[in-house]
Amino acid sequence: MADQTLPIAGSLDVTPQRLSRAQVLEWLHGWVVTVDHKRLGILYVVYGIIFLLVAGAEAMAIRIQLAWPGMHFLSPELYNEMFTMHGTTMVFLVGMTILFGFANYLVPLMIGARDMAFPRLNAFSFWMTAFGGLLIYYSFIGGFGLYGMGAAPDVGWWAYAPLTARAFSPGHATDYWALALIVAGFGTLGTAINIIATALSMRCRGMSLLRMPLFVWLMLVTSALTLITITPLTAAQIMLLIDRYLGGHFFDTQAGGSAVVWMHFFWIFGHPEVYVLVMPAFGIANEIIPVFSRKAIFGYPAMVAASVGIAFVSMGVWAHHMFTVGMTSVGNAFFVLSTMLVGIPTGIKIFNWVATIWGGKIRFATPMLFCLGFLFQFLIAGLTGIMLSVAPWNWQLHNSYFVIAHFHYVLVGAIVFNIFAGIYYWYPKVTGRMLSETLGKWHFWLFLIGFHITFDTMHFVGFLGMPRSIYTYEPDRGWNHLNFIISIGGMIQGIAVLIFAWNLVQSYFRGRKAGNDPWDAWTLEWSTPSPPPAYNFATDPVVHSRRPLWDLKHPEDPDWKYEA
Amino acid sequence: MREHGARAIRLVSLPLLCFAAVSAAPIAWADGPQSSPSIFAPASTPASSIQDLSWFVLAITGGIFVTVGGLLAWAIFRYRARKTDDDSEPAQIYGSTQVELAWTVIPILIVVVLFLTTARIIFAIQDAPKPQVALDVTVVGHQFWWEFRYPKLGIVTANELHVPVSSALEPRPTFLHLLSADVDHSFWVPQLAGKTDLIPNHPNDMWIDPRHTGLYVGQCAQFCGVEHAKMLLRVYVDTPEEFDTWVKQQRQPGMQDSSVAAGRHIFETEACTNCHTIAGTAATGTFGPNLTHLESRATIAAGAALNTTENLHAWIQDPDHFKPGALMPAMQLSGEQIDELVAYLTTLH
Known part of the structure; x- marks a missing residue:
């Protein structure tokens, strides 16, 4: 079944065979000036993985510093830079770029298009994001931070006013933070516009909106949400720069500005941002779980509705990050309710995934293992989210390690797990070679074990009153052993990621040939050769259902007979 | 497939471990004379009502976890591909309106219950009336220390807060008025109450009514700069007599020797x-x-x-x-x- 020639044929393979110096330069030049959605997708993902290693190294430094009370591995200044840069990097330079990379690569292939709607905007967006990342890392050389010392941004990735005012953050570290994210943010907006235009107007014949693969749906919703959420952050950062250099008083409390207004701006961005990151991850799970369960996704219309519902509700929950800033009791109650409501569409998604597995024939290949880990972890993350939405309990848990545990359950347990799943799943399509399953299983199990040692334990140390953002802690608070355990788990995850990086490199040269359709999957990208040729499809495909390849493989029992 | 069964058992037992670890942790992990500032060792009404609420929420979320996690683990185990399987695909099921409606309605009911319970505690803590006998303290956050002012007693001190013990018979709660001299801080002594932020230009209030004398530790819970980690808090809950003695002594001018x-x-x-x-x-x-x-x-x-x-x-x-x-x-x-x-x-x- 896997390698049968399907009616949707590819075009010529133009990969160069032998490389001279001139050819290498030509090849490099090709990558720099490319407007091909697949190449840009690869650039996004590679760039994201490089920053994943950087941010991972920052996390390791943090965990060494916290392994024992009173450690002197990092100075307080350097520690503050590490946690600020770890958070900023993971959100803006790893999560966003890898997920947008997936979208860039996959959306046109999945909807039967030859490229994105605006290929040049696409290239422009990638390079804006890339230069934003380089700019913020240049601050290690070019900027000075909080009072006294520090070279990189050190005000936390939330950058609360008035700590960012020039009185408290002289030098330019905070400027690097604001400017770099404005630059990267414009790149993000460009890609979001591009994805929306592509999904709405570039679909092949027969692909109505309700036949789009769920990954494309999720990227469409995510992109719409991105347009709404990045804007207030950019606006707030411009206001911050006006405060710092043009004598504005938006957030400058010493001149009557408001620290609370910054919090509102930041979280109106910051909370939907979590969904901007997690919904593409849902999209990946929506593609992988059905294929490895050998069943159609359960409740497709409900999944679409739930995604739109989550995006909608997510814009009305931001102040649950602010239960401790002294809102009125009615204000607090409102945000308790709106936050709890997110649980309903999210619950629907989890139930639908369970129902998809139910009655299937589950194949435990590496992509599926990561997705199954995601399902358990996302369930827990959702439940700890409910706990945090209970405002009085939040007064205790807010800014404690419980919160760190919760959002790492979302960002690592759900998003990074699904990113790994997606890379194992689509790497054969992108490179033409399979990733090593043996190394993949090592990667999965080590990462899973390390993840749970680290982040399960963090919940407890939060219950015991340990706040976040502290570079050291008192030895008599009962946090010592737990912190040591957390650090051990962190190191195990570090080793797992190194195995993954090695797997990526060595499989590129020595991996088993993949063929067009190694997983026996159902969406259009698997009908093209691996890697797909420039312009993807020699003839425009025509589809009749949500699973065009299922229809081709099972002409006796096609989907279009059953879909409403 | 044994490892999947084992993993399921481990995951299902997580909430149980959670309960055990939390109740045992303050004893098991204590290294020094003080116990951990655990949110599950409350000594004041706001902290206690939060703890009661948190047990209720833990019970509900724990129930959801066992049910959904159990179903998921069972599905993974039961529907694994087997060597004896033929090449055929399983039956394709696209959805079911009744089932989907059921698992939409049940979460809505749970949300209603959780919300109403939560709202009751929010109002009980946040809008509690201030009794006449309450002690007033103004807390001012500084980089990186705490200023405590007792406006009615004419006392100014730092970093170590003294308050009288409060009991059901003789309630003597302390109301804290929270200000900041520079950046954002947060007052958090987990055993006494949840945290409240100290924000410049944005005065806040909170209250505690400690029921047992002794020392309660906490620290700043909002990142406030380089030495945020060493902005520690100590609250001494004194007997009424001890507190009066302390007040008398604090009102003296500096010793002349x-x-x-x-x-x-x-x-x-x-x-x-x-x-x-x-x-x-x-x-x-x-x-x-x-x-x-x-x-x-x-x-x-x-x-x-x-x-x-x-x-x-x-x-x-x-x-x-x-x-x-x-x-x-x-x-x-x-x-x-x-x-x-x-x-x-x-x-x-």
């Missing part, structure tokens, strides 16, 4: 007076902690070091020794001058 006049002279003529106050002397600075009764405190530098002669000496010589990034500069005094200064400071009972 002619045997340490040299040290006092250094204090009054060096830069110390720019930032510190000692009542009854020329020192009236307010940028740093009030030192009038320094010796009544157990720690210096917002809890970063014990209040001993050696530590005071080391602190004045180079504050970065305990707290790199603290805003107090090294005073550039000779060893002899510091000895005399410390001798004076240690008389400030």
